[in-house]
Amino acid sequence: MVELDAQYRNDGLRIITSYNQFQDIKVIEDKVTELGIKFPVALDGFFDTRFEAEILCRVWVIGVDGKVVHAHKDGWELAALTELKKVKYPMLRRSRVRSDVKEAAAAFGEGQYAKAYKLAVEISDGDYSDNAVEDADYIIERIEDMSETLAHRADVHEINKRFDQAESCWRELARCYKGLEGLRDPDAEIKRIHGLEDYELEKTARHAFVATRLKAWALFGGIIDDVPATIKAAKQAAEIFDAFAKKHADTSVADAAQELGVAYKNWAKQLEDENASTDE
Known part of the structure; x- marks a missing residue:
């Protein structure tokens, strides 16, 4: 896929x-x-x-x-x-624009948002028909909304210590929006994130957290309608997350690991209780 x-x-x-x-x-x-x-x-x-x-x-x-x-x-x-079959200007959400705006719309459809923005502003500020200006203003608004959303997403990821995702957002902004009026410099933002005190610690812990979750989930591979085996796997998964939370106690993913550990314990207990009631 x-x-x-x-x-x-x-x-x-x-x-x-x-x-x-x-x-x-x-x-x-x-x-x-x-x-x-x-x-x-x-x-x-x-x-x-x-x-x-x-x-x-x-x-x-x-x-x-x-x-x-x-x-x-x-x-x-x-x-x-x-x-x-419906796509003409990808992501624009419009299938038609006035002829004066087609170059800006084409640039938008190719993902060249900074270029599209510049062309649309020239039309919006120039001597064009009201309809053309309306289309240009729409393109400007779409690009501003998209860039602001991506920058906001980067900030949210950074606040939550998801530095890899924050950096990915800024790289996308650098690739498609760099030079856009009002946009923070993506290269400077990436450099700033790399210089954060807990950057390496959080990045390492979050990467390890992904691997830990995959490891825990793999315990259930091949188990089909086997309640005792599922209970055993759930308890083992809980132990894995408890150990991870202790090892990475000073990182932002420790709480999430603890929550998953508790969830697996509760699930194991639920299965044990249901299994016991079935045996009675």
């Missing part, structure tokens, strides 16, 4: 899927590097719904208007091809 997203994303379509939880973290990272994925990628998000969601959708197709048009295991190919 990553390969498909790499194939389609420049046409304005994103295909998103959860990685197989039993893959080693290095396999995932190597694939991301191999495909040259440049937009922000969170490798540690799939587990957050483990104890709340009954089922995770297999494939999500995000359409040209930014809405989910498909969220199921089967039928995504038709949904993807249907949406691709």
